[in-house]
Amino acid sequence: MLPRIxxxxxxxxxxxxxxLTDDFLLHANGIEKMxxxxxxxxKELDRILLHDPDAAIFGIGFRGxxxxxxxxxxxxxxxxxxxxxxKTPDALKKFQELARKGRKAVAHIHVGE
Structure with missing residues (x-):
């Protein structure tokens, strides 16, 4: 089930x-804390690639x-x-958008600035 942001x-x-107060990996099957x-x-790309995605999203913080x-x-x-x-809010939206279209997206999300 798709994670609900x-x-x-x-x-x-x-x-x-x-x-979540630490960085995390977001994918269709859930969340992995980082x-x-x-x-x-x-290193972060390698972790994303373990999920065999067709899209990689990097949330680079709320202020980038x-x-x-x-x-x-x-x-x-x-x-x-x-x-x-x-930026993180846009990365979360992009993840939802792609996942709802059936894309196999994985996002690395930074929760800080």
């Missing part, structure tokens, strides 16, 4: 009955402060992924 605010995201990061590297290595974007495109790098 209820509310997103700086420092926390409400999904289903959980309030450590907070300030830079997205190949998380950096993403260009090598991550290049590797994602080379893998044939549809890639989206967005």
């Amino acid at each position: 209820k509310k997103a605010e700086l420092g926390k995201v409400h999904i289903n009955e959980e309030v 450590e907070k990061i300030n830079k997205i590297s190949s 402060r998380v950096k993403i290595d260009q090598s991550v974007i290049d590797a994602a495109k080379k893998s044939g992924l549809d890639i989206h790098v967005l």
